[in-house]
Amino acid sequence: MDTHGFRDSAEGSPRSLLAELAQLTPGMQQRAPQLDRTADFPTEDIDLLRSLGALAAPLPPELGGMGWGTRPEGAAGLMQALRLLGQGNLSVGRLYEAHVNALRLVVRFGTPDQVGASARDAMDGHLFGLWVTDAPQAPLRLQDNGILCGSKAPCSGAGYATQALVTARLPSGGSHMLIIRTPGRECADRTGWGTQGMRSACNGLVELDGVRPTAIIGAAGDYLCQPDFSAGAWRTSAVTLGGMEALVTEMRRQLVKRERHGDPHQRERVGKALIAQETARFWVARAAIFGEAHDGDAKDIASTVNLARIAVETACLDVLRIAQRALGLAAFRQGELAELLLRDLATYLRQPAPDETLAEAAAHFMQRAVPETP
Numbered sequence: 001m002d003t004h005g006f007r008d009s010a011e012g013s014p015r016s017l018l019a020e021l022a023q024l025t026p027g028m029q030q031r032a033p034q035l036d037r038t039a040d041f042p043t044e045d046i047d048l049l050r051s052l053g054a055l056a057a058p059l060p061p062e063l064g065g066m067g068w069g070t071r072p073e074g075a076a077g078l079m080q081a082l083r084l085l086g087q088g089n090l091s092v093g094r095l096y097e098a099h100v101n102a103l104r105l106v107v108r109f110g111t112p113d114q115v116g117a118s119a120r121d122a123m124d125g126h127l128f129g130l131w132v133t134d135a136p137q138a139p140l141r142l143q144d145n146g147i148l149c150g151s152k153a154p155c156s157g158a159g160y161a162t163q164a165l166v167t168a169r170l171p172s173g174g175s176h177m178l179i180i181r182t183p184g185r186e187c188a189d190r191t192g193w194g195t196q197g198m199r200s201a202c203n204g205l206v207e208l209d210g211v212r213p214t215a216i217i218g219a220a221g222d223y224l225c226q227p228d229f230s231a232g233a234w235r236t237s238a239v240t241l242g243g244m245e246a247l248v249t250e251m252r253r254q255l256v257k258r259e260r261h262g263d264p265h266q267r268e269r270v271g272k273a274l275i276a277q278e279t280a281r282f283w284v285a286r287a288a289i290f291g292e293a294h295d296g297d298a299k300d301i302a303s304t305v306n307l308a309r310i311a312v313e314t315a316c317l318d319v320l321r322i323a324q325r326a327l328g329l330a331a332f333r334q335g336e337l338a339e340l341l342l343r344d345l346a347t348y349l350r351q352p353a354p355d356e357t358l359a360e361a362a363a364h365f366m367q368r369a370v371p372e373t374p
């Protein structure tokens, strides 16, 4: 441990880190409603992740991590971690998932020096954001003088993530990945986010005028490189799965508490919700293996994860509908855990281009068998 209480690496085994994360889940769930009310950043939860070494866990083992998101053998551990965080607080899961993605991209495309620098930052406890969506009125570009001009929005962890991987156009043309030390909280404007859920992910617009990137990662277009670009969606699905599991658990708990669990209609709903949840779990486990594989046919990998993404979305939408019917107005009462989970899940499910995702996967597998899980 250093003087801030940070561990200098993801110590211990993935199994023990997962056990420690599982112990955090109830506390995260307890803190989530208050954080949602005030739309505050989950500082305590991220501090706890940091103190456990979870922010360093995405690094490859030789750099002090557990390969979560950077090694095929880290897939199972990362899936459990994302699921646990989703169970605790979907906003925390979203922040961690972006952190993993940013480090993964640096490890995948960065030079050894760049990887070493980001690894040290992760071990020092920095939380990375992944800000790739341009604010429509001010797309981000790197000027000839090496300084950025423009904004990103929406950015999870706006004003709180201390480093970020962003995409920007370079003077030479093409979109590149850059690492930045994020500007102060005064450059984050959260007034425009205003969505009904995921409020403590602290999404907002971040103005990056005048920021000098610390690194340019990879070549133009690497961010969109397949299958990584599509396959990364499995991590969002894993967090979603955790939230879905928390909602099904809460639904069962409330039915028992209100002595409505013996009713045959409610039992049918619980059965259908459990089937949807387990369907999602099978798909996420399969997508994790494909998404983290370092070999295999790129289109098979991307299309398999695309199918998983839509399968999980569909299962989750089913669970939202079932939970509303099962709990009635209680599912809409502010301050209730179910109400928060319904809002957060409905918001988090809105990921880019779902029609295209399904259509592309269907086109790929139209005349080709869907691969079996290795």
Ligand SMILES: Cc1cc2nc3c(=O)[nH]c(=O)nc-3n(C[C@H](O)[C@H](O)[C@H](O)COP(=O)(O)OP(=O)(O)OC[C@H]3O[C@@H](n4cnc5c(N)ncnc54)[C@H](O)[C@@H]3O)c2cc1C
Binding pocket: 094, 098, 129, 130, 131, 132, 133, 134, 153, 154, 155, 156, 157, 198, 201, 203, 347, 348, 349, 350, 351, 352, 353, 354, 355, 356
């Ligand atoms: C909680 C949360 C946190 C986020 N954090 C970040 C972040 O930190 N950094 C970041 O960069 N981004 C972030 N995002 C934004 C994210 O990357 C996407 O921009 C966003 O999720 C897109 O959702 P959408 O429903 O608007 O997608 P859309 O792609 O607009 O889809 C909406 C609907 O339109 C359809 N559609 C899409 N394109 C077309 C078209 N051309 N013609 C006709 N129909 C079309 C889709 O199939 C779908 O039915 C976040 C999103 C969420 C929900």
